Amino acid sequence: xxxxxxxxxxxxxxxxxxxxxxxxxxxxxxxxxxxxxxxxxxxxxxxxxxxxxxxxxxxxxxxxxxxxxxxxxxxxxxxxxxxxxxxxxxxxxxxxxxxxxxxxxxxxxxxxxxxxxxxxxxxxxxxxxxxxxxxxxxxxxxxxxxxxxxxxxxxxxxxxxxxxxxxxxxxxxxxxxxxxxxxxxxxxxxxxxxxxxxxxxxxxxxxxxxxxxxxxxxxxxxxxxxxxxxxxxxxxxxxxxxxxxxxxxxxxxxxxxxxxxxxxxxxxxxxxxxxxxxxxxxxxxxxxxxxxxxxxxxxxxxxxxxxxxxxxxxxxxxxxxxxxxxxxxxxxxxxxxxxxxxxxxxxxxxxxxxxxxxxxxxxxxxxxxxxxxxxxxxxxxxxxxxxxxxxxxxxxxxxxxxxxxxxxxxxxxxxxxxxxxxxxxxxxxxxxxxxxxxxxxxxxxxxxxxxxxxxxxxxxxxxxxxxxxxxxxxxxxxxxxxxxxxxxxxxxxxxxxxxxxxxxxxxxxxxxxxxxxxxxxxxxxxxxxxxxxxxxxxxxxxxxxxxxxxxxxxxxxxxxxxxxxxxxxxxxxxxxxxxxxxx
Amino acid sequence: xxxxxxxxxxxxxxxxxxxxxxxxxxxxxxxxxxxxxxxxxxxxxxxxxxxxxxxxxxxxxxxxxxxxxxxxxxxxxxxxxxxxxxxxxxxxxxxxxxxxxxxxxxxxxxxxxxxxxxxxxxxxxxxxxxxxxxxxxxxxxxxxxxxxxxxxxxxxxxxxxxxxxxxxxxxxxxxxxxxxxxxxxxxxxxxxxxxxxxxxxxxxxxxxxxxxxxxxxxxxxxxxxxxxxxxxxxxxxxxxxxxxxxxxxxxxxxxxxxxxxxxxxxxxxxxxxxxxxxxxxxxxxxxxxxxxxxxxxxxxxxxxxxxxxxxxxxxxxxxxxxxxxxxxxxxxxxxxxxxxxxxxxxxxxxxxxxxxxxxxxxxxxxxxxxxxxxxxxxxxxxxx
Numbered sequence: 001x002x003x004x005x006x007x008x009x010x011x012x013x014x015x016x017x018x019x020x021x022x023x024x025x026x027x028x029x030x031x032x033x034x035x036x037x038x039x040x041x042x043x044x045x046x047x048x049x050x051x052x053x054x055x056x057x058x059x060x061x062x063x064x065x066x067x068x069x070x071x072x073x074x075x076x077x078x079x080x081x082x083x084x085x086x087x088x089x090x091x092x093x094x095x096x097x098x099x100x101x102x103x104x105x106x107x108x109x110x111x112x113x114x115x116x117x118x119x120x121x122x123x124x125x126x127x128x129x130x131x132x133x134x135x136x137x138x139x140x141x142x143x144x145x146x147x148x149x150x151x152x153x154x155x156x157x158x159x160x161x162x163x164x165x166x167x168x169x170x171x172x173x174x175x176x177x178x179x180x181x182x183x184x185x186x187x188x189x190x191x192x193x194x195x196x197x198x199x200x201x202x203x204x205x206x207x208x209x210x211x212x213x214x215x216x217x218x219x220x221x222x223x224x225x226x227x228x229x230x231x232x233x234x235x236x237x238x239x240x241x242x243x244x245x246x247x248x249x250x251x252x253x254x255x256x257x258x259x260x261x262x263x264x265x266x267x268x269x270x271x272x273x274x275x276x277x278x279x280x281x282x283x284x285x286x287x288x289x290x291x292x293x294x295x296x297x298x299x300x301x302x303x304x305x306x307x308x309x310x311x312x313x314x315x316x317x318x319x320x321x322x323x324x325x326x327x328x329x330x331x332x333x334x335x336x337x338x339x340x341x342x343x344x345x346x347x348x349x350x351x352x353x354x355x356x357x358x359x360x361x362x363x364x365x366x367x368x369x370x371x372x373x374x375x376x377x378x379x380x381x382x383x384x385x386x387x388x389x390x391x392x393x394x395x396x397x398x399x400x401x402x403x404x405x406x407x408x409x410x411x412x413x414x415x416x417x418x419x420x421x422x423x424x425x426x427x428x429x430x431x432x433x434x435x436x437x438x439x440x441x442x443x444x445x446x447x448x449x450x451x452x453x454x455x456x457x458x459x460x461x462x463x464x465x466x467x468x469x470x471x472x473x474x475x476x477x478x479x480x481x482x483x484x485x486x487x488x489x490x491x492x493x494x495x496x497x498x499x500x501x502x503x504x505x506x507x508x509x510x511x512x513x514x515x516x517x518x519x520x521x522x523x524x525x526x527x528x529x530x531x532x533x534x535x536x537x538x539x540x541x542x543x544x545x546x547x548x549x550x551x552x553x554x555x556x557x558x559x560x561x562x563x564x565x566x567x568x569x570x571x572x573x574x575x576x577x578x579x580x581x582x583x
Numbered sequence: 584x585x586x587x588x589x590x591x592x593x594x595x596x597x598x599x600x601x602x603x604x605x606x607x608x609x610x611x612x613x614x615x616x617x618x619x620x621x622x623x624x625x626x627x628x629x630x631x632x633x634x635x636x637x638x639x640x641x642x643x644x645x646x647x648x649x650x651x652x653x654x655x656x657x658x659x660x661x662x663x664x665x666x667x668x669x670x671x672x673x674x675x676x677x678x679x680x681x682x683x684x685x686x687x688x689x690x691x692x693x694x695x696x697x698x699x700x701x702x703x704x705x706x707x708x709x710x711x712x713x714x715x716x717x718x719x720x721x722x723x724x725x726x727x728x729x730x731x732x733x734x735x736x737x738x739x740x741x742x743x744x745x746x747x748x749x750x751x752x753x754x755x756x757x758x759x760x761x762x763x764x765x766x767x768x769x770x771x772x773x774x775x776x777x778x779x780x781x782x783x784x785x786x787x788x789x790x791x792x793x794x795x796x797x798x799x800x801x802x803x804x805x806x807x808x809x810x811x812x813x814x815x816x817x818x819x820x821x822x823x824x825x826x827x828x829x830x831x832x833x834x835x836x837x838x839x840x841x842x843x844x845x846x847x848x849x850x851x852x853x854x855x856x857x858x859x860x861x862x863x864x865x866x867x868x869x870x871x872x873x874x875x876x877x878x879x880x881x882x883x884x885x886x887x888x889x890x891x892x893x894x895x896x897x898x899x900x901x902x903x904x905x906x907x908x909x910x911x912x913x914x915x916x917x918x919x920x921x922x923x924x925x926x927x928x929x930x931x932x933x934x935x936x937x938x939x940x941x942x943x944x945x946x947x948x949x950x951x952x953x954x955x956x957x958x959x960x961x962x963x964x965x966x967x
Binding site (some may be wrong): 056165266350451533535537547 | 669673685692706715834840858862865867953955
């Protein structure tokens, strides 16, 4: 009797949710619970403290709307919004041009140096944002900056023409940073695009640029719009580059102002969390736009069971030269120049312009200190913890993302848009605020995990699930239902279909997403700084602390080694990923 | 029918797997990480034996050491540089084998604010740490009473505060510095006021916490004890004048020092002399501006209540405030009490320029936050 009552309850639930397969019901239930914990709980904490008179860890307090009143009445808030708008718009424009251009060049053409181009873009993303910003400050400094040296050394000017503390410099540097993310998000789309229409265009004697404009871009539009919305929301929370390059010049964006509010003593949590809520609301606008795009998803499915291996476009001699030149130029700006300056900084005890006179100070002392000297314990501890993150976080995040995306794009379940919104939301909240929320969660809910690397890993999954789902959503749009329907028609269950049909087709995007998350988890700073203890420090936090302790040489040497490790990872992952996809 | 059966079998499998997942998470939670409950204090001594067989009562340090060895480690959270902490840790581990020091570094604000959160959750994760720049640690009852150590070691009472709960770990003088390559001896500034001269437009950087100026301030509570310090209005007036020279604010003394050492800017309005020494000993072309008075930044420490290793915490505190610790502090070019500031290398360096070093009083704790806001506002840095 009791059993039949339970069964009928289950049936009612299935009917209400529109789920026919019990396996799907289980997965949906677990997903909602997991995402709820990883995403909603931290965000509710942010909202909670924006409505309180006292911050976390402070006794007493009451509900108030005063934090919002003060924030909205403060003219600084509007200045921050305007700065954030221009910073986002400018850097996205540069990032899109480079990222999409490179994805097309590398995946769809026969340009020389394609593999080198792929590695160049990805290793650009391998450099921690804080190190990238520090390097570009050293490159652009008016007197000692590498790019200004021709003016100061050869022309004997007092200062050169470049300056790291301008909005243009911030946009340029952030644009280069974003290009790696954009590239990795769209490269899967280009790789798995149906070539039939492009080939038809080419057969009709239509030129490359016209084909790209009228055929390639419209095909990719749904996926690209998802990427643009994702990137736009991500720039709302970007801290490192405006923090290191902009703050000294008094150029503030939302994230740097939140940093100032949370890093003072005592912190102004009310202002910080109300600003973070505004950032979150902007993210909600992004989600709404995103869903408008996904409504027309079926029209844009470009990968079917047939013709799924696009042919490369043949470039002429001039096209090849432009392609190779662009790749080399990007390598210099995105990696070569900043890396060279960091290596130089790691060899000298205090920073000086790289002149012959300064070479007499060069030594490997900093490397000795962190590898075999007194700094060894802390450096190796950080390295071990960073490697744990690099291994665990992307794996968990991409698996979770693939399942979420299936429900969001394919599922016929009610409330699937809630799942998508849940997965996207943390992305729009600045990392520093998410870090604070996870600190509170660690202390009050996940006490056994507090102070361990696993708390940072959980926080990273919640941070990067937005990226994971955007990547898998984009790829899922392009998979036609017919393959899964064929599997279902053969009586195969959802889990088996997902494992043997969906996952293999998503593999290019899963590998690209895995790589991106591995890189970002390995170099993430703000959350790791807030959650660090004596046992779970990671390399990026070590680099940050050395830098602000005045040991640029130690920071640079640890940063150079970290980048080296991530580069090895990228090469291995690229090789292994290619093997997997080819299989 | 068969399909339904398979579906429900899968449903059952899913539920079992889910339950296993919950169990696994719970068991991992129980096994992994730190114990959420405070580490139990060493067991109370056994009931006293008959007088004839009584053994001598161990000294405080001996009993702390015995407890610390059982705990095995002490967690030290500090704002200090690795150069200094490495030597202090080595000294302690040599003096007390079997007790390992684990380190967390961060800014004073980061360490203090995290401690407040941890205390609220009854999950204090550090044994010895920095109390920040105000009195909240004491006001909220978070600091352990160290009277027994202070009495046993005979610690100078002028270096312990708040009923022996906070002690002065180190005093670091601050000073303006300039690049000797960029400025010839005739161009080199001779006073703070020289730095407000328009010829230094775009040539000055300042550490954005402005601690040197906060400790340079003469408070009404000091009375006539520190006549060389500046009145608050004078500091604000000076900072406003220097702001007109396109003052650049940067986070971190090291960053500020690097900018001057590299010649990117000519002068730093103030940095701590520890950073100055690090750069100068590496060959950087920098020197101190011979101002009349140098302020001193006091760095305090305390043992939080319910710390994870209570014996090791007190033992390490005793080491830091005792003679061994003081000797080591002096060796790493800082000093462990403000009285000694006058006899350190810093002091000699500063005196050679004809300047004075003036230490602040503990009354500054009541003014630090307000002065930070006032001075940051004066140079245009946004405040809360």
